[in-house]
Amino acid sequence: MCTISPKLVETGRHLNIALLTDSEVTKVEGEAGNFRVTLKRKPRYIDVSKCTGCSDCAQVCPVPIAGRFDEGMAQQRAAFKLYPQAVPNAYAIESGASPPAGTPAQPVSGPKGTSP
Numbered sequence: 427m428c429t430i431s432p433k434l435v436e437t438g439r440h441l442n443i444a445l446l447t448d449s450e451v452t453k454v455e456g457e458a459g460n461f462r463v464t465l466k467r468k469p470r471y472i473d474v475s476k477c478t479g480c481s482d483c484a485q486v487c488p489v490p491i492a493g494r495f496d497e498g499m500a501q502q503r504a505a506f507k508l509y510p511q512a513v514p515n516a517y518a519i520e521s522g523a524s525p526p527a528g529t530p531a532q533p534v535s536g537p538k539g540t541s542p
């Protein structure tokens with residue numbers, strides 16, 4: 427991360443770059459200098475423009491899921507940020523995850539005892 431993090435931050439702050447996370451290119455038309463690109467955007471269920479990255483949602487989220495960043499070697503909450511230095515600094519909610527009935531929020535640990 428130490429070599430790529432500065433580039434991620436620079437890209438996130440660049441005035442001519444719009445970050446479209448969790449997006450997939452489905453069609454490209456046109457030619458050099460005049461492309462038209464069609465994307466399929468996956469919902470985050472959290473408004474990136476309003477999220478401050480405070481992690482309060484992950485602290486109270488009662489749904490543990492396999493961690494996405496480390497391919498399931500640790501658990502994370504369904505409300506999550508992919509990794510601490512993620513750009514944008516905003517959380518997302520994993521769709522399809524649901525808490526077992528009556529499950530209270532419990533702390534989970536990531537690698538080396540880090541919190542989600």
Ligand code: SF4
Pocket residue numbers: 472476477478479480481482483484516517
């Ligand atoms: S991290 Fe979670 S609780 Fe904090 S602002 Fe973002 S969505 Fe809201």
